[in-house]
Amino acid sequence: MTMKRILIVDDSPTIRKLVGYVLKKKGYVTEEAEDGMDAMERLGASEIDLVIVDLNMPNMDGISFVKNLRNGYYNPNLPVVMLTTTRDGDLREEALGAGVNMFLTKPIQPEVLVDKIESLLAGGI
């Protein structure tokens, strides 16, 4: 069974590292990007199975990223989990409307995060 590759997108290197460690422990291969634009460029270069993306990032925020992904030519149905600090209901609606599969708020227990990711990868929500 090939290892699944997860792209972690967040402008905070510490968050990227923490999520990275959590996922690697579970056998996933991880890649990192520091904002939406960086993330799009990495998607063009590697085979990614799922994206965890922050909302608040410079250069291209999380919602713009998902919009670009969903309207693109390649793998528009790539599973996307948004993991962000904000609890704003309007932003949550907007994100889900833009095509985010799951909207999670920080802080989150590692086991919970892993659970949700695994259920998405298995093909359901």
Added chain:
Amino acid sequence: MLTGQEFTLLKDFIYEKTGIYFAENKMYLLESRLANRLNELNLTSFEEYYYHLKFGGSKTEQEITYLYDLVTTNETSFFRNPPQLDAFKIVVQKNYLNGTRPEGGLRMWSAGCSTGEEPYTLAIMMLELLAHSSVSMPFVIYGTDISTKALESAKKAVFNNYSVRNTDKAILSKYFTEDKGVYILKDSVKKCVSLDFLNLMDASAYRKYRQMDVIFCRNVLIYFDEKGKKTVIDNLYESLKPGGFLTIGHAESLHNISRGFKPLIFPGTIAYQKG
């Protein structure tokens, strides 16, 4: 032979005139590129060469064209980087052939075309796509470069084994004539491509290249620093039609360079669409 002081004088001069940037660790590279030229001019020091550039008057412009030849080396070949070409194919098919055909035909530009392999590759691809389509669509491909030597070679359109090493055999026999180990491009392809000199740092030069549908700019951005890259990309942005497509070098990125483009993901590569 080249001293640190001379290196600074020359690299600043080159940067001012051409936008091409030589970083500190490229001193040896600049020295080896210029050494032959010094010999040709019978000059004994790089300082003399610098004075020749600065005080040469009308001869300076001519010398600068030699400089362009010397400082740009383009590793190019036919059908280079297949994922980028596949993306181009998808864009042309989905957007133009089976979508809205642009009035006046499809306008494409290979910015930094060097010895011609890139624009000619695109031309061959277009001819193939149109041959297998029930639709007709006129197109033109512009190829520009800063090296007059490279452009001369591009116009001759005679290529060696190494240039065509990644070319399909069927394509090779259809669009080239082989003669004693070299490959001559057929006129049917040559006439689709219009070649000319252009310095990408010269904003006024872009006037002739407007309303483009597709721009390829691979292998050029590496010569510029961040400021130079921004200038070039902003200029290319203005040259594109709204919704037009841009492809840059696969090791390059528009991250921190421009916000005007929407990235589009393709298998193994990324292309950019204007606003």
Added chain:
Amino acid sequence: MTEREKTRGRDGKPNELVLALKEADDFTRAKIMEKLVTSPNKAMVQQVAGLLEQKNTSLRMDVVEILKKIGNCSIETIIQLLYHQNEDVRVYGCEVLAVLKHDASLPYLIEKVREDNENVRNAAIMALGEFSDQRSVNVLLEVLEQEDWLAFSAIYSLAKIGSRKAVPALLNVFRNRGEELSLAACEALISFRDGDTIDQIVDFIDHLERDKKNTFVGVIIEQGDDQVFQRLMMKMGNDLLNPLLNFLQVEKKKSLEASGFLVHFKHKDAARATLNILKDMDPEEDEYARVLSLFMELKDVWSLDLDEYLSVDDYVLPIVRACAGVGCVIDEPLLLKTFCFSQLPAKREIMKQLGKISNGNGYRVIREAMKDSDGHVQAEAVAIAGTMSLRELTGDILLMAKKGYPDVRIKAMLALIRLDLPMALAAIEWFVTEGTSDDKRTYLSVTSHLDAETNYRFLKGLIADADDKVRQMTIRVIGNYVDHEEYLDLFREVLKGGTIPNEVLKVIGEKRLTGFRHLLLNIVADPLQVVWTKYYALAALAGFADPSLFAVFVSALKEKNNLIKIGALKALSELRDKRAIPHVRPYTKSTDQDVKTAALMAVERLTQTEGVC
């Protein structure tokens, strides 16, 4: 506050640019941002901060970026954000302060570490790491005892601050807390670079079970710390190779830094891993040389299996270059086979290094290379044939001298001169009397390898050649013989032409041919003379070291053209006559950078001169 009120400053006047921000698209907004940050002020900071609650995320993020650049104009405004009722805004406040690093904000950030909202606390913890200020250490140590994810951030901040006070607590986390925290603490502790701490870490890791051990090893490799790695190697020995290879394979982008560790393993897999890194790099880069030198250190491992490595296309270039570097020789049959099957870049490399890697004179490879369609390969081949005196190839070399790429022809002719001078002269005779311009130019490019007497009869014929370029080159060459008696009549021919070639002037100066003094003075005094000719005439006169020329140089200094000024400055500097100093000094303030530099150097040199003429 209403929307409008939020975008006004205290003086009530809305900034137009800031208003424009709200409605702009991404591209336009980027342009507005560039303008805003050039002339920031307090009111602007307040107005921009007012946009932090906008629903448009892209706009909000740009606002944060702007504040990171202009916030110092009103640090109080930014600090106030820490007390905003919206938790997201409090988080933004921390992020902006982390970039501004203003001393006054530190106590407020410390306070925020203890507030209610966890996201704000985390943002404050991370911000403190940017200040490198000891005052933060205590509150961060407190956090180590709290929620895991906050402790994680605190560890990194403590590492950035670098206070040794944190070491015992970090060691505790490293040994006793969950895996993620332990890994973070490991990274942090390594960054302290303390031998004793490192020993403790290495000891602990060595006792872990395999998978966990590999994870920690991965962290150490990523940190790029050779000192720690070597200590680890002392404990783990070759067991460390596999985790390293694994790391390099998985983390391709970081492999360059980690490649340095490979050299510690005298093992085939390490050699191969290094080659795999090299094959994806550009051979002209500085980095390539560094990684190649690591590969060269492993020569005991790979030099015995050359045919295995050379059978891989991508490995040929680095192996050949490495062999040349370490003095390892390749058997001719293998070298020939490799050459024939190689791609062009590898072929060129083989030819470049042939002298160093060939076991014998490389005859068969050279003969093969001379037939190659690539100019560079041919040129190298024929040059080596000459230096190695391969007489058997003379016939082929003659053919290459007569036809082909210009630089290959020149190299072939040079080789021919070495191998069979009579044959070379016969060919030259034909070039000069019956050949094309290209033929003549080929000869003219090799004149420095023949003596003055031999060249004379050929040059005589070319002085009046129909082709411009041939004539110019001939005159340049003759310039080098300006002190030879028999060339004097050729000189009179040349000087009749009016313009005196620069080459001639240069040699006159170098060889102090004072007989031409009058000619040179005329050039310098002639107002219609070409600038460059004057410059070289001045340089030639300077070469005479004749103190009586002082006045000439001083007068040349007054010429309008900057190049002549520079020529005069250099001449005065060489004359070493202190009287020149007051004349030169004014030019040290010149607006032309090059005139200024020449003047400064002249003054320096003249003041160092001993005594006065």
